[in-house]
Amino acid sequence: MEKTPSACAMQWNIELERDLRSKKPGKSIEAILDIGPRLEWWSRESNLHAAEYKIFGLIPGEDKLFANAILLRLADAFKSGDKHMKICIVKIFLSELKQRRQLRGQGRKDEGILSKDKVDSYRELLTRIKIVFDSGNIEERALALVLFGCWAHIAKDSADVRYLILSSLWSMHILEAKASLFAAGCISELADDFAHVFLEMLGGLLVSSETSRTIRLAGGRAFAKMWCPILLADIAHKTGVNLILESSEEEFSLVMLVSLSKIASKWTPLIPRQVELLSSFMTKDRGLSLQVIALKCLRFILTKGMYHFPANSNVTLKLFGVINQLDFPPALHFDALRVLCKILPPNLDTIPCTEILTIFSKFLQIVEFKLQSPVISERVFAIHVLACIFDKLLGILKDRSGIGSIVSSRMLTFTFDRISY
Template identity: 55%
Template sequence: MEKISAASAMEWSIELDKGLRSRKPGQAVKAIQQTGSRLQQWDQEPEPTKAAHKIFDLVAGEERFFLNCILLKLADAFRSGDKDIRVSVVKVFLSLFKMRRKTKRYHGVMSKAKMSNPLELLKRVKIVFDTGDLESRVLALVLFGSWAEFSRDNAHIRYIILSSLVSSEVMEVKASLFAAGCFCKFADDFAPVVLEMLPHIVASSELSSTLRAAGANVFAKMGYFSPNAVNGYKVNCHLQSTLNPRSFCLAVINCL
C-alpha cells in the first residue's frame, strides 16, 4: 500500500523546520514551496481508514497534531520572514483556497475540524498587518481572505478588512476587496456591512475601473438567492452606469 500523506506528516514537519532554519540562500522558500505541494496532495486524499492507521502504525490524532505544527510553522515564517518568504507562504494558502472553493463539502487540511487553534495563526498574521509596510499589509489581507472559513468570526480581523476598504492605498483596497468577498461567501452578517460601503467605493472617481470592478466582483460571492445578492445587484447596476460597457466588461473579466 502506497504511503499516505497523513503517515508522512511528522517527516514533513521536521523537513519544513530544517528548511526554515537553514542559512542557505533560498532554502526556506524552497522548503515552503515543497510543503505547499505536499499539502495540496494531502488535501485531495480521503480521511485515513482504521486499516491505514494499522498499516502505517498511526496513533489516533497524530496526523492532525503534525498538520497543525506545519500550519503554525508557515504562519511563524510569515511573521518573521522576509518578502520572498511571505509571498511564498501566501501562495501556499491561496492555492489551497482555490482548490477547496470548488468543493461543496470540504474536509481537507484547512477545514475547521482539522484546526486545533486557528486563533494562533491569525495572531501571527495580524502582527505583520499591524507592524508591516504596505506590501506586508496586502499579503496579510490575502491570507485573511484565504482563511475565511475560520477568520470570518474574528472581530479584529473583520475590522481590519472593513477599515482597509477605505484605505488611500489602491493595493490595500484591492486586497481588502478580495478578503471581503471571501468573508461574504461564508458570513451572511458580514455582507450587509460591505454593501453599505461598496457604493462609495464604486462611485469614487479616484479609483481605476479595474479596482471598482473588483468591488462588483464581491457580489458574486453573496449567494444567488439571498437578500444581500438583491441589494448587491442594485449597487452593481450603479457601477455599470459609471463606466462605459466595454470598460466594465474588461474590468470584471480581469478581476475573476
C-alpha cells in the same frame, strides 16, 4: 499500500522545521515551495478512515497535530521572514484555495486541512498574521490581507480580522485596498452577516468620486462573491444593475456584467433578469466590446446548465442581430448560434405563429450565410442547428397545417437549392 498525506505528516513536519532553520541560501524558500503541493494533496485527502490509522500505525488525532504544527511553522515564517518568503507563503495558499474552489465546484463539501474543526491553533495562526499587518509596510499589510482571505474558514468569525479587512477597503494605497477586497470576498462566501455589511460598504465605495479606476474594477469583480444566500444574491444583483446603468465607464460595465452573470448562474429566479440585462447590451449602440461580453455571459449561463428560461422574441432577434454583424469575429457568430440552439427548441411552442415564421426565415438566412464559411465545423453546426429547429417545428405545428406547410415548403426549397449547387 501507498502512504496517505496523514501518514507522511510527521516526516513533512520534521523536514520543514529543519529546512526553515537551515543557513543554506534558498533552502527555506525551497522548503516552503515543497510543502505547498503536499498541503494541496492533504486537503484533497484529509479525511482518514479507522482502518487507515491501523494500517499506518497512526494514533487518532496525530494527523491533526502535525497539520497544526506545519501551519504554525508557516505562520512563524511569514511573521519573521523577508518579503520574498512572505510572497512564497501567500502563493502556496492561493494555489491551495484555488484547488478547494475547484473541488467545491465538483460538489466536494470537505474543506481540507484549513477547516476550523481541523485547525485547533487557528487563534495563534491569526495572531501571527495580524502582527505582520499591524507592524508591516504597505506590501506586507497587503500580503497579510490576502493570507486572511486564503484562511477565510478560520478567519471568518474573528472580529479583529473582520474589522481590519473592512477598514482597509478605504485605504489610500491601491495594493492594500485591492487585497482587502479579495479578503472580504473570500469571507463573504462563508459568512452571511459579513457579506451584507461588505455589500453595503462596497456599494458606497464604487459610487464615490474618490475611488480610483483600479479599485472600481476590483470592486466590480468582488461582486461575484455575493451569491449566497439568495436574499443576498438578489440584493447584490439589483445593486450591481443600478451601478451599471449609472456608469459611463465601459470597462467597469464589462466587469460587472461578468460578476452579475456569475451571481445569476447560481439561482434560477435571477436568470430572467440577467438575460434581460445582457440582451440590452447586445445592440450596436453599445459598442463591440460590450456586445461580445454580453454574448459570452449569456453562453456562460447556458453552460452552467441553467438554460430553462423563456426565449422571448426580443432576445432572439438581438441574437440574430449579433450573427448578422459582419465586424463580429466568426467565433462569436458561432457562440450566438450555440445560444440560439439552446434557448429556441425548448421554447418554440410558446412563441406566436407569426413570430415563428419570422424566426425560421431568419434562420434560413443565417444558415445560408454560414454555409459560405471556410470553417467546416461552422458549416456543419449551422446545418445541425437548422435541423434541430425544423424538427421541433414539425412537432409543434402538426396541428396547425397552414403554418406547418409554409415552414416545410421553405425548408424543402432551401434544401433543393443547396443540392442543386
